[in-house]
Amino acid sequence: MKLVIFGANGPTGRLLTRQALDRGFQVRALTRNVQTFPLKNVNLEVRYCDVFDPAEVEQSVAGGTAVISTLxxxxxxxxxxxxxxxxxxIINSMHEQGLERLICVSSELTHYQTHPEMGFFNNHVVAPFLRNYLGKTLxxxxxxxxxxxxxxxxxxTIMRPAALFDTDKMSLYQTAEQWIAGNFTSRVDLAACMLNQLGTDAFSHKVLAVATDEDVPSTWDVIRKEAFKKSQ
Structure with a gap:
Protein backbone atom coordinates (compact mmCIF):
# COMPACT_ATOMS: atom_id res chain seq x y z
CA MET A 1 0.00 0.00 0.00
CA LYS A 2 1.24 3.48 -0.86
CA LEU A 3 -0.05 5.98 1.67
CA VAL A 4 -0.30 9.63 0.61
CA ILE A 5 -0.06 12.06 3.54
CA PHE A 6 -0.99 15.73 3.24
CA GLY A 7 0.35 17.99 5.98
CA ALA A 8 3.15 15.49 6.56
CA ASN A 9 5.56 18.08 7.97
CA GLY A 10 3.35 19.10 10.88
CA PRO A 11 3.65 17.62 14.38
CA THR A 12 0.91 15.05 13.73
CA GLY A 13 2.00 14.41 10.15
CA ARG A 14 5.57 13.58 11.13
CA LEU A 15 4.40 11.08 13.74
CA LEU A 16 1.98 9.58 11.25
CA THR A 17 4.73 9.25 8.64
CA ARG A 18 7.13 7.60 11.08
CA GLN A 19 4.51 5.15 12.33
CA ALA A 20 3.44 4.28 8.78
CA LEU A 21 7.04 3.53 7.81
CA ASP A 22 7.47 1.43 10.96
CA ARG A 23 4.44 -0.59 9.89
CA GLY A 24 5.94 -1.21 6.45
CA PHE A 25 3.88 1.21 4.36
CA GLN A 26 5.26 3.00 1.35
CA VAL A 27 4.68 6.68 2.09
CA ARG A 28 4.48 9.81 -0.03
CA ALA A 29 4.84 12.73 2.37
CA LEU A 30 3.54 16.02 1.03
CA THR A 31 4.68 19.40 2.33
CA ARG A 32 5.48 22.92 1.18
CA ASN A 33 8.76 22.75 3.13
CA VAL A 34 10.57 19.73 1.74
CA GLN A 35 13.95 20.96 2.97
CA THR A 36 12.86 20.84 6.62
CA PHE A 37 11.32 17.36 6.54
CA PRO A 38 13.33 15.33 9.07
CA LEU A 39 12.67 11.72 8.04
CA LYS A 40 14.50 9.52 5.55
CA ASN A 41 13.64 5.99 4.54
CA VAL A 42 13.85 3.79 1.45
CA ASN A 43 10.04 3.55 1.51
CA LEU A 44 9.57 7.32 1.84
CA GLU A 45 9.07 9.86 -0.94
CA VAL A 46 8.99 13.50 0.16
CA ARG A 47 7.33 15.78 -2.36
CA TYR A 48 6.42 19.46 -2.54
CA CYS A 49 2.69 20.13 -2.78
CA ASP A 50 0.53 23.20 -2.31
CA VAL A 51 -3.04 22.04 -1.66
CA PHE A 52 -4.36 25.24 -3.22
CA ASP A 53 -2.96 24.05 -6.58
CA PRO A 54 -5.32 21.41 -8.06
CA ALA A 55 -2.74 20.18 -10.59
CA GLU A 56 -0.12 19.61 -7.89
CA VAL A 57 -2.65 17.80 -5.71
CA GLU A 58 -3.66 15.48 -8.53
CA GLN A 59 -0.03 14.67 -9.34
CA SER A 60 0.56 13.99 -5.66
CA VAL A 61 -2.23 11.43 -5.25
CA ALA A 62 -1.50 9.64 -8.52
CA GLY A 63 -0.34 6.09 -7.87
CA GLY A 64 -1.44 6.15 -4.25
CA THR A 65 -3.66 3.64 -2.49
CA ALA A 66 -5.11 5.72 0.38
CA VAL A 67 -4.94 9.35 1.49
CA ILE A 68 -4.65 10.80 4.99
CA SER A 69 -4.89 14.55 5.53
CA THR A 70 -3.37 16.12 8.61
CA LEU A 71 -3.51 19.64 7.16
CA ILE A 90 -7.88 16.25 -2.65
CA ILE A 91 -11.39 14.82 -3.15
CA ASN A 92 -11.51 15.88 -6.81
CA SER A 93 -8.07 14.42 -7.45
CA MET A 94 -8.93 11.14 -5.77
CA HIS A 95 -11.93 10.78 -8.06
CA GLU A 96 -9.78 11.55 -11.09
CA GLN A 97 -7.16 9.01 -10.05
CA GLY A 98 -9.55 6.31 -8.88
CA LEU A 99 -8.63 6.39 -5.17
CA GLU A 100 -11.35 5.70 -2.60
CA ARG A 101 -9.99 5.72 0.99
CA LEU A 102 -9.74 9.14 2.65
CA ILE A 103 -9.05 9.86 6.32
CA CYS A 104 -8.87 13.46 7.49
CA VAL A 105 -8.34 15.23 10.80
CA SER A 106 -10.93 17.65 12.14
CA SER A 107 -11.57 18.52 15.80
CA GLU A 108 -14.12 17.90 18.54
CA LEU A 109 -14.63 21.68 18.61
CA THR A 110 -15.86 21.78 15.01
CA HIS A 111 -19.40 20.93 16.10
CA TYR A 112 -19.00 21.21 19.84
CA GLN A 113 -21.95 20.57 22.13
CA THR A 114 -21.92 20.68 25.92
CA HIS A 115 -21.79 17.38 27.78
CA PRO A 116 -22.19 16.87 31.54
CA GLU A 117 -19.15 14.59 31.59
CA MET A 118 -16.88 17.46 30.51
CA GLY A 119 -17.64 19.67 33.50
CA PHE A 120 -18.81 23.26 33.79
CA PHE A 121 -15.41 24.91 33.19
CA ASN A 122 -14.73 23.07 29.92
CA ASN A 123 -18.31 23.33 28.69
CA HIS A 124 -18.85 27.01 29.42
CA VAL A 125 -15.39 28.60 29.50
CA VAL A 126 -12.66 26.70 27.65
CA ALA A 127 -14.61 25.27 24.71
CA PRO A 128 -16.55 28.48 23.92
CA PHE A 129 -13.34 30.55 24.15
CA LEU A 130 -11.48 28.27 21.73
CA ARG A 131 -14.41 27.57 19.39
CA ASN A 132 -16.06 30.97 19.15
CA TYR A 133 -13.19 33.39 19.76
CA LEU A 134 -9.63 32.15 19.45
CA GLY A 135 -10.27 29.57 16.73
CA LYS A 136 -13.57 30.59 15.15
CA THR A 137 -12.32 30.97 11.56
CA LEU A 138 -10.38 27.71 11.80
CA THR A 157 -13.49 8.67 7.93
CA ILE A 158 -13.37 12.01 9.74
CA MET A 159 -11.21 12.04 12.87
CA ARG A 160 -12.25 14.31 15.74
CA PRO A 161 -9.53 14.45 18.38
CA ALA A 162 -9.80 16.55 21.52
CA ALA A 163 -7.10 19.11 22.37
CA LEU A 164 -3.85 17.76 20.95
CA PHE A 165 -0.67 17.37 22.96
CA ASP A 166 2.75 15.78 22.49
CA THR A 167 4.11 12.70 24.21
CA ASP A 168 6.40 9.84 23.22
CA LYS A 169 4.19 7.22 24.82
CA MET A 170 1.30 5.58 23.01
CA SER A 171 -1.65 4.83 25.29
CA LEU A 172 -4.69 2.61 25.29
CA TYR A 173 -6.64 5.47 23.73
CA GLN A 174 -10.43 5.50 23.61
CA THR A 175 -12.61 5.79 20.50
CA ALA A 176 -16.30 6.27 19.81
CA GLU A 177 -18.52 7.41 16.99
CA GLN A 178 -19.14 11.19 16.89
CA TRP A 179 -18.16 12.06 20.48
CA ILE A 180 -16.24 10.73 23.44
CA ALA A 181 -15.72 12.10 26.95
CA GLY A 182 -12.15 13.35 27.01
CA ASN A 183 -10.38 16.71 27.02
CA PHE A 184 -7.14 15.62 25.35
CA THR A 185 -5.73 13.48 22.55
CA SER A 186 -2.03 12.78 22.12
CA ARG A 187 -0.72 13.14 18.61
CA VAL A 188 0.94 9.74 18.79
CA ASP A 189 -2.43 8.15 19.65
CA LEU A 190 -4.17 10.08 16.87
CA ALA A 191 -1.59 8.91 14.32
CA ALA A 192 -1.93 5.29 15.44
CA CYS A 193 -5.71 5.46 15.33
CA MET A 194 -5.69 6.85 11.79
CA LEU A 195 -3.41 4.09 10.55
CA ASN A 196 -5.60 1.48 12.22
CA GLN A 197 -8.56 2.68 10.14
CA LEU A 198 -6.82 1.55 6.96
CA GLY A 199 -7.41 -2.07 7.93
CA THR A 200 -11.09 -1.80 8.77
CA ASP A 201 -14.37 -0.36 7.54
CA ALA A 202 -15.79 -0.11 11.07
CA PHE A 203 -15.82 3.69 10.83
CA SER A 204 -16.27 4.01 7.09
CA HIS A 205 -18.55 6.97 6.32
CA LYS A 206 -18.47 7.92 9.99
CA VAL A 207 -16.97 10.48 12.36
CA LEU A 208 -14.52 8.91 14.79
CA ALA A 209 -13.73 10.61 18.10
CA VAL A 210 -10.47 9.69 19.82
CA ALA A 211 -9.27 10.64 23.29
CA THR A 212 -6.30 9.99 25.57
CA ASP A 213 -6.73 9.71 29.33
CA GLU A 214 -3.16 8.91 30.44
CA ASP A 215 -0.51 11.51 31.43
CA VAL A 216 -2.50 14.40 29.96
CA PRO A 217 -1.43 18.07 30.31
CA SER A 218 -3.29 20.85 32.04
CA THR A 219 -6.02 22.73 30.24
CA TRP A 220 -4.06 25.99 30.40
CA ASP A 221 -0.98 24.38 28.86
CA VAL A 222 -3.06 23.32 25.88
CA ILE A 223 -4.67 26.75 25.51
CA ARG A 224 -1.25 28.42 25.45
CA LYS A 225 0.10 25.99 22.86
CA GLU A 226 -3.00 26.25 20.68
CA ALA A 227 -2.78 30.02 20.67
CA PHE A 228 0.75 29.94 19.29
CA LYS A 229 0.83 26.71 17.27
CA LYS A 230 2.64 26.62 13.94
CA SER A 231 1.36 25.61 10.55
CA GLN A 232 1.29 21.93 9.71
Missing part, protein backbone atom coordinates in the same frame (compact mmCIF):
# COMPACT_ATOMS: atom_id res chain seq x y z
CA UNK A 72 -3.28 22.34 9.80
CA UNK A 73 -2.81 26.08 10.17
CA UNK A 74 -2.59 28.40 13.19
CA UNK A 75 -5.56 30.26 14.60
CA UNK A 76 -6.24 33.49 12.76
CA UNK A 77 -8.80 36.27 12.74
CA UNK A 78 -8.64 36.16 8.93
CA UNK A 79 -10.83 33.78 6.93
CA UNK A 80 -9.26 30.30 6.69
CA UNK A 81 -9.86 28.10 3.64
CA UNK A 82 -7.04 25.54 3.65
CA UNK A 83 -9.22 22.80 5.11
CA UNK A 84 -12.21 23.22 2.83
CA UNK A 85 -10.46 24.28 -0.38
CA UNK A 86 -7.47 22.00 0.06
CA UNK A 87 -9.60 18.99 0.93
CA UNK A 88 -11.94 19.64 -1.99
CA UNK A 89 -8.91 19.53 -4.30
CA UNK A 139 -13.23 25.60 13.13
CA UNK A 140 -15.69 27.19 10.72
CA UNK A 141 -13.48 26.00 7.87
CA UNK A 142 -13.15 22.55 9.40
CA UNK A 143 -16.94 22.43 9.33
CA UNK A 144 -16.93 23.21 5.62
CA UNK A 145 -14.30 20.50 5.13
CA UNK A 146 -16.39 17.93 7.01
CA UNK A 147 -19.39 18.70 4.82
CA UNK A 148 -17.36 18.33 1.63
CA UNK A 149 -15.93 15.00 2.81
CA UNK A 150 -19.30 13.63 3.93
CA UNK A 151 -20.84 14.17 0.46
CA UNK A 152 -17.70 13.22 -1.48
CA UNK A 153 -18.78 9.71 -2.44
CA UNK A 154 -15.43 8.40 -1.18
CA UNK A 155 -14.79 5.81 1.53
CA UNK A 156 -14.11 8.42 4.20
Missing amino acids: GVPYSKQRITVYSAGTQH YDDMGRMELAVSVSGLNW
